[in-house]
Amino acid sequence: MEPDLTVLASLRKAVEAMPDDVPLRVHLASLLLQAGQRDEAIRHVGAVLQRDPGNAEALALLQAPADPASGTAGSGTAGSGTAGSGTAGTGTAGTGTGPAAQAAGAPPPNEDGGPPAGPKPGRAESPADFDWTQAESELSDVLPPMFVGSEETPADSASAPAESYDAERSTLKLADVAGMNQVKQRLEAAFLAPMRNPDLRKLYGKSLRGGLLLYGPPGCGKTFIARAVAGELGARFMAVSFADIIDMFVGQSERNIHELFEIARRNAPCVLFLDEVDAIGQKRSQLRNTPMRSAVNQLLLELDDVDGGNDGVFLLAATNHPWDVDSALRRPGRFDRTLLVLPPDNAAREAIFRYHLRDRPVAGVNLGRLAKLTDGYSGADIAHICETASERALLDSINRGEARMIGQPDLEGAVGEVRPSLGAWFDTARNVALFANEGGAYDDLADYLKKRRLI
Amino acid sequence: MTELRQELARADAMLDMKRYDQACGVLARLVATEPENARAWCLLARAHLGAGRHQQAVDAANRAVTLDPADEWPHRLASNALLHTDNYPEALRAGMEARRLAPGHWQAHICVAQAALGARRLDIATAAAQQARSLAPNEPDVHFLSGKVSLAAGDLDSARAHQERALALDPAHSGAMNELGRIRLRRHDTRGAVRHFIRAARISPSESVYSRNIDVVILRTVSRMIYTFTLAALLLIWIPVIAHLGRFPFVIGLTVLGAIAVGSFAWMVLRLPPEARLLVRRTLRGRRALAALMVAIGGVALAFVAVALVPAAELPQVLPIAVVATIGARLGAFAILRGAVPKR
Numbered sequence: 001m002e003p004d005l006t007v008l009a010s011l012r013k014a015v016e017a018m019p020d021d022v023p024l025r026v027h028l029a030s031l032l033l034q035a036g037q038r039d040e041a042i043r044h045v046g047a048v049l050q051r052d053p054g055n056a057e058a059l060a061l062l063q064a065p066a067d068p069a070s071g072t073a074g075s076g077t078a079g080s081g082t083a084g085s086g087t088a089g090t091g092t093a094g095t096g097t098g099p100a101a102q103a104a105g106a107p108p109p110n111e112d113g114g115p116p117a118g119p120k121p122g123r124a125e126s127p128a129d130f131d132w133t134q135a136e137s138e139l140s141d142v143l144p145p146m147f148v149g150s151e152e153t154p155a156d157s158a159s160a161p162a163e164s165y166d167a168e169r170s171t172l173k174l175a176d177v178a179g180m181n182q183v184k185q186r187l188e189a190a191f192l193a194p195m196r197n198p199d200l201r202k203l204y205g206k207s208l209r210g211g212l213l214l215y216g217p218p219g220c221g222k223t224f225i226a227r228a229v230a231g232e233l234g235a236r237f238m239a240v241s242f243a244d245i246i247d248m249f250v251g252q253s254e255r256n257i258h259e260l261f262e263i264a265r266r267n268a269p270c271v272l273f274l275d276e277v278d279a280i281g282q283k284r285s286q287l288r289n290t291p292m293r294s295a296v297n298q299l300l301l302e303l304d305d306v307d308g309g310n311d312g313v314f315l316l317a318a319t320n321h322p323w324d325v326d327s328a329l330r331r332p333g334r335f336d337r338t339l340l341v342l343p344p345d346n347a348a349r350e351a352i353f354r355y356h357l358r359d360r361p362v363a364g365v366n367l368g369r370l371a372k373l374t375d376g377y378s379g380a381d382i383a384h385i386c387e388t389a390s391e392r393a394l395l396d397s398i399n400r401g402e403a404r405m406i407g408q409p410d411l412e413g414a415v416g417e418v419r420p421s422l423g424a425w426f427d428t429a430r431n432v433a434l435f436a437n438e439g440g441a442y443d444d445l446a447d448y449l450k451k452r453r454l455i
Numbered sequence: 456m457t458e459l460r461q462e463l464a465r466a467d468a469m470l471d472m473k474r475y476d477q478a479c480g481v482l483a484r485l486v487a488t489e490p491e492n493a494r495a496w497c498l499l500a501r502a503h504l505g506a507g508r509h510q511q512a513v514d515a516a517n518r519a520v521t522l523d524p525a526d527e528w529p530h531r532l533a534s535n536a537l538l539h540t541d542n543y544p545e546a547l548r549a550g551m552e553a554r555r556l557a558p559g560h561w562q563a564h565i566c567v568a569q570a571a572l573g574a575r576r577l578d579i580a581t582a583a584a585q586q587a588r589s590l591a592p593n594e595p596d597v598h599f600l601s602g603k604v605s606l607a608a609g610d611l612d613s614a615r616a617h618q619e620r621a622l623a624l625d626p627a628h629s630g631a632m633n634e635l636g637r638i639r640l641r642r643h644d645t646r647g648a649v650r651h652f653i654r655a656a657r658i659s660p661s662e663s664v665y666s667r668n669i670d671v672v673i674l675r676t677v678s679r680m681i682y683t684f685t686l687a688a689l690l691l692i693w694i695p696v697i698a699h700l701g702r703f704p705f706v707i708g709l710t711v712l713g714a715i716a717v718g719s720f721a722w723m724v725l726r727l728p729p730e731a732r733l734l735v736r737r738t739l740r741g742r743r744a745l746a747a748l749m750v751a752i753g754g755v756a757l758a759f760v761a762v763a764l765v766p767a768a769e770l771p772q773v774l775p776i777a778v779v780a781t782i783g784a785r786l787g788a789f790a791i792l793r794g795a796v797p798k799r
Contacts, residue, residue, distance in 0.1 A: 007756060027552070054542070210774075237541070242477070245472075246465050246468050246469060246472075247465075278472075278738050279472040279474065282472060283627075285625070285627035291470055292468070298747075321661065323660050324661070334487040364568070393708075427663060428660055428661045428663075430666075431656050431660035431663075431665075431666045432660040434656070434666070434730045434733060434734070435653050435656040435660060435662045436656070436657045437658075455737065
C-alpha cells in the first residue's frame with residue numbers, strides 16, 4: 001500500500017526541522033521507497049549513513065530493489081556480489097574495490113581471469129555480506145565526487161620527511177614529484193645522469209666530487225625533491241634538519257659534524273642532505289663573535305675530505321638564503337652546483353591541493369581552477385588554504401546545525417583570504433638578482449624575476 | 456639545571472643563526488617555566504629585536520632589568536629596543552645606566568652614543584664614541600658609529616675616515632659602505648652614492664634599507680629634474696610679456712627646455728651602474744613616478760599653451776594663471792613623488 005502523500009509531506013517537514021533525527025529519516029526513506037520516490041529516499045539514506053554509518057535499517061533500505069513493486073524495503077536481494085565482499089566490512093564507502101581492497105586482503109582473481117571465488121550473489125544476510133559496490137554507486141547521487149576534472153597523481157603517496165639523520169631508504173622517485181619539469185630536467189642533467197652512468201663518467205673523466213645546493217623560497221618542496229633524488233639513486237637518505245644542527249651546536253659542534261659525515265660514509269652509497277645549510281654554513285664574516293665559525297671550518301674540512309672517504313656520499317643541501325652561505329662552501333668540489341626550486345607550477349599545485357584534501361570531506365572541487373587561482377603560492381600556503389577552507393566549512397556547519405562537505409566556494413574563499421607568503425623572500429631575491437649576481441650565479445633567479453616583472 | 460643551560464644554548468645558537476622566530480618559541484617556553492631567569496629574558500629580548508617586534512623586546516628587556524638590575528646587558532638591550540620605538544630619552548637613560556654598570560665595556564659606550572644620536576645630543580654621542588674608540592680601537596662597529604656621529608655633526612671628512620677605517624677592519628661591513636654612500640650624497644655626488652649603496656646591497660642583499668636608499672636617490676633625482684624643469688618653465692613664460700619677441704622664440708625656448716631636462720636626466724642615468732639603471736627604469740615605470748611626470752609636464756604645457764595662444768593684450772590676465780599652473784604642477788608632482796618613497 002502506497003503511503004499517504006500528506007503523511008510524506010509532514011514527515012519531510014519534520015526531517016527539515018530535525019535533520020539529525022536518524023529514525024525519523026529512516027522512516028521517511030522507507031515510505032518514500034514504498035511510494036516509488038527512490039532518488040529522494042536514497043538521499044535520506046545517505047544523510048542517515050553520514051550520521052550513523054553502521055545503521056542497519058538504512059543499509060537494508062539501500063539494498064532494496066530499484067522497482068518498488070518487487071517488495072518492501074529491506075527484503076530485496078543484493079546486487080551482484082563482488083570480490084572483496086568478505087573484507088569490505090572493515091572498509092569505508094568508496095574504498096572497497098580496486099587495488100586498495102586487494103591489498104587489504106581481498107582474494108585474488110581466478111586463473112582464468114574470471115571473478116574470484118567468494119560468496120555467491122544472494123540476499124544480504126549480515127553487514128559482512130553487504131554489497132558495498134552497489135551502495136557506493138547508489139550513494140554517488142548523494143555524495144558528489146571529491147574532485148572534478150582531474151585524475152589522481154602518484155604524488156599523493158608522498159611520505160613525510162624524516163626528523164632525524166638516521167640513514168633510511170627513500171622510496172620516492174622524481175616521478176612522484178608532480179609538475180616542476182624544469183627542475184627535474186636540470187637535476188637529471190646536473191646530478192643524476194653522471195651518477196647513473198659510471199662508465200661514461202669515467203670515459204669523460206667526470207669526478208663525483210661536489211654536491212648540489214637546492215635553493216628557493218620556503219615551503220616549495222626542496223626537501224621533497226632531495227628525498228626523490230635519493231630514491232632515484234637507490235641510496236640511503238640522511239636528512240639533517242635545522243633541529244639536528246642546533247643540537248650539534250649545543251654540544252661540541254666540530255666533533256658532531258665529523259660524526260655526521262662518518263655515519264654517512266659508513267652507510268655509502270648515501271645521500272647526505274643538509275637542510276637549511278645557511279644555518280650550519282653561514283658566511284664567516286657574519287660570525288665574527290660566535291663559536292660557530294669553527295663549525296663552518298669543520299664542515300669545509302669534511303666536504304673536502306682529503307682521504308677520499310666521501311666516495312659514495314652524495315651531498316645535497318637546501319637553503320632559502322644561498323646568499324648567506326659562506327662562499328667557500330660553494331667552491332668547486334663542495335656545493336658547486338645550484339638548482340633553483342621555484343614556487344610550484346600548475347600541475348604541482350593541483351597535486352598539493354589533492355594531497356591536503358585527501359582526508360577531508362570534500363565534494364565537487366575543481367582542482368584545475370584552484371591551481372590557476374594560486375599562481376605564486378607556495379606549497380605551505382596551499383596547505384594553509386585547505387586548512388582555512390576546512391575551518392569555513394566547519395563554522396558554517398556549526399551555524400547551520402548540519403554537517404556539510406567542503407566545496408569549491410570554501411576553497412576559493414580561502415584563496416582570497418590567504419595571501420602568498422613569498423613576498424619577503426622575493427624582495428630579497430630581487431636585491432640578489434640586481435646587485436649580487438656575480439658571475440651569473442643567480443641568472444636563473446633573475447630570469448624568473450624578469451619574467452614575472454619583479455625586476 | 457643542565458637542561459635549562461642546554462635550552463639557553465640552543466636559543467643562543469638559533470639567535471646566532473638569525474632564526475629569531477624559532478628562538479622566540481624556545482625562549483617563550485623557557486621563560487614560562489623559569490620566569491626568574493634574567494638571561495632567558497635577555498635572549499628573548501634579543502630574539503624579538505631581531506624579528507622586529509620592538510615593543511615586545513622592550514618588555515622582555517625591562518623584565519630582565521627587574522630581575523637583575525646590576526647586570527649591564529639587560530639595560531643595553533632595553534636601550535636598543537627603546538631606540539627602535541623612537542623613545543630616545545628613555546633609550547639614552549638605559550644606555551647610560553649600562554655604561555655606569557660597565558664603564559670598561561665598549562658596547563655600553565656605543566649604546567650611549569647611538570641613543571644620544573637619536574636624541575640629538577651630539578655632545579654626549581661624540582664623547583661616548585671617543586671613549587668606545589679608546590677602549591676598542593680595532594672594533595669596526597666602534598668606527599662605524601663614530602662615523603655616524605661625525606656625519607650628524609656635519610664633519611664629512613671625519614665621517615668618511617671613520618667609515619673607511621671600519622671597512623679596513625671588516626671589508627664586509629655593509630653598514631659602513633652604506634654610510635659612505637650617505638656621505639657622498641651629502642656632497643651631491645649622486646653617482647658615487649648609488650655605487651656605495653649598490654655595494655652595500657651586494658654584501659647584504661637581505662637588508663632592505665640599502666635598496667631603499669637607491670630607490671630614494673632615484674626618486675630624488677626625478678624630483679630634481681621636475682624642479683629644474685618647472686623652474687625654467689616659470690621663467691620662460693615671462694618672455695612674451697617682457698621681451699615682446701613673439702611666439703616663435705617662445706616655442707623654441709620650450710623645446711630647448713624640454714630637451715635639456717630630458718637630456719640631463721638621461722646623462723645622469725647613463726653614468727649610473729647597470730644595476731641602478733635597471734632600477735631607474737623600474738621606478739619610471741612605476742605608477743607614482745609616471746603620475747608625477749604627467750602632472751609636471753601637464754601643468755607646464757597648460758601654462759605654455761595659455762601664454763602662447765592668447766593675444767598679447769590679454770597676457771597680463773593670463774600670466775598669473777600660467778604661473779599658478781606651473782607652481783601647482785610642481786607641488787603636485789612633489790607630493791606624488793613623496794608617496795612613492797618606499798617605507799622602511
